[in-house]
Amino acid sequence: MEITNEKLVEAAYKGILSRGPDPVGQANWATRLEKDGLETVLAGLIGSDEFFRRYLHRQVQAGGMDAAAKISGWLVHYQxxxxxxxxxxxxxxxxxxxxxxxxxxxxxxxxxxxxxxxxxxxxxxxxxxxxxxxxxxxxxxxxxxxxxxxxxxxxxxxxxxxxxxxxxxxxxxxxxxxxxxxxxxxxxxxxxxxxxxxxxxxxxxxxxxxxxxxxxxxxxxxxxxxxxxxxxxxxxxxxxxxxxxxxxxxxxxxxxxxxxxxxxxxxxxxxxxxxxxxxxxxxxxxxxxxxxxxxxx
The missing domain is CATH 3.40.50.150 (Vaccinia Virus protein VP39)
Structure with missing residues (x-):
């Protein structure tokens, strides 16, 4: 089976954001993939606000307030x-x-x-x-x-x-x-x-x-x-x-x-x-x- 750019974007979404892409997002990222390569797409999704929110949520679920406090402290440190x-x-x-x-x-x-x-x-x-x-x-x-x-x-x-x-x-x-x-x-x-x-x-x-x-x-x-x-x-x-x-x-x-x-x-x-x-x-x-x-x- 041929792996299209659209399929690669869909796999990236599911792996990084835990959801499938919306049609507009899939089309935009498929174009970026064709132009700039897979690493750019992965870096873009990992750098997104959505990934940050989901990552933070997972960290807090795993570590509770200790994890939230540690993450908040480092965010302050970098500012x-x-x-x-x-x-x-x-x-x-x-x-x-x-x-x-x-x-x-x-x-x-x-x-x-x-x-x-x-x-x-x-x-x-x-x-x-x-x-x-x-x-x-x-x-x-x-x-x-x-x-x-x-x-x-x-x-x-x-x-x-x-x-x-x-x-x-x-x-x-x-x-x-x-x-x-x-x-x-x-x-x-x-x-x-x-x-x-x-x-x-x-x-x-x-x-x-x-x-x-x-x-x-x-x-x-x-x-x-x-x-x-x-x-x-x-x-x-x-x-x-x-x-x-x-x-x-x-x-x-x-x-x-x-x-x-x-x-x-x-x-x-x-x-x-x-x-x-x-x-x-x-x-x-x-x-x-x-x-x-x-x-x-």
């Missing part, structure tokens, strides 16, 4: 990067204290000026960006050996671990900034970094950072994973505050970025929490938190 960016821009532009001479810990980006200026920080007149040498960095970045000017800011790079500030003199910087980088060093390195930051800050200078809140991240990817392959540790907000309460600097500000109250309450990722992403006053229940410490006079 987070897009949702976090606008409130982080607002934080950098409006919340991070003004500093003329800035040390950025791990702030290289695809653009030579680095992530901090790219995100719109308006105050820096002199910016030193620390990042790893290119041969040990996971992602490519600029290899810049001399300082340059960017929109009135003097920018220079220093290639070494952000956990080692021995290259810098005492009382050198108005602001030390760690934008989503503190989680890239170990727990031990983080504890050793605070005294170094205090040393290089001028009296009255500020150490500001934002980092993922483990209380929330674990609800999207589970207890056995971190949200990024390069992360060494992710701190719960309350734990972070307690760990560094005796750092010799005064905590002057704490904010949340992307408050997720339903995710926190229910114990799994809730897509509805992504609809109102902003800087907020609830760091305990936010996906990321921002803190700022001031070196006393």
């Amino acid at each position: 987070i990067g897009r949702v976090l960016h606008p409130p982080r821009l607002k934080m950098v532009q409006e919340v991070v204290p003004a500093g003329k001479k800035v040390l950025d810990l791990g702030g290289a980006s695809a653009k030579p000026e680095g992530a901090f200026l790219e995100m719109g920080y308006p105050h820096a007149e002199d910016l030193t960006i620390i990042d790893l040498p290119l041969d040990v960095r996971m992602k490519p970045g600029p290899d810049i050996s001399s300082e340059f000017q960017h929109n009135g800011t003097t920018v220079r790079y220093s290639y070494h671990s952000m956990a080692d500030l021995s290259y810098y003199e005492d009382n050198s910087f108005d602001l030390v900034w760690s934008g989503q980088t503190f989680e890239h060093i170990t727990e031990e390195e983080g504890a050793a970094l605070f005294p170094q930051v205090k040393r290089v800050l001028k009296p009255g200078g500020v150490f500001a950072l934002d980092t993922p809140n483990r209380t929330l991240t674990r609800l999207t990817v589970g207890d056995n994973m971190l949200i990024h392959a390069e992360h060494k540790i992710e701190y719960p907000y309350e734990d972070f505050i307690e760990r560094f309460s005796n750092c010799g600097m005064e905590l002057i500000d704490a904010k949340g970025i992307l408050n997720m109250p339903e995710t926190h309450r229910l114990g799994y990722g809730v897509l509805g929490d992504l609809e109102d992403a902003d800087v907020n006053d609830s760091p305990e229940t936010s996906y990321c938190f921002y803190v700022a410490y001031k070196k006393l006079l």
Whole structure:
């Protein structure tokens, strides 16, 4: 018996969607099969909303609420990067204290000026960006050996671990900034970094950072994973505050970025929490938190 394109489409429908095709769908997919091949048809059906709904339903039937919670958490995880960016821009532009001479810990980006200026920080007149040498960095970045000017800011790079500030003199910087980088060093390195930051800050200078809140991240990817392959540790907000309460600097500000109250309450990722992403006053229940410490006079 000859296997026609129509028969192949019908078999694909039944195998993937558990139903036969409607006449219009069968004709359309038979044409696609003739033009683009069977793999395209299979990929199209698997990528359809109908397959997703049926797959989700089967997973929930098999695993109940545990399966539903896990799937929901991963759906939230894959949306987070897009949702976090606008409130982080607002934080950098409006919340991070003004500093003329800035040390950025791990702030290289695809653009030579680095992530901090790219995100719109308006105050820096002199910016030193620390990042790893290119041969040990996971992602490519600029290899810049001399300082340059960017929109009135003097920018220079220093290639070494952000956990080692021995290259810098005492009382050198108005602001030390760690934008989503503190989680890239170990727990031990983080504890050793605070005294170094205090040393290089001028009296009255500020150490500001934002980092993922483990209380929330674990609800999207589970207890056995971190949200990024390069992360060494992710701190719960309350734990972070307690760990560094005796750092010799005064905590002057704490904010949340992307408050997720339903995710926190229910114990799994809730897509509805992504609809109102902003800087907020609830760091305990936010996906990321921002803190700022001031070196006393």
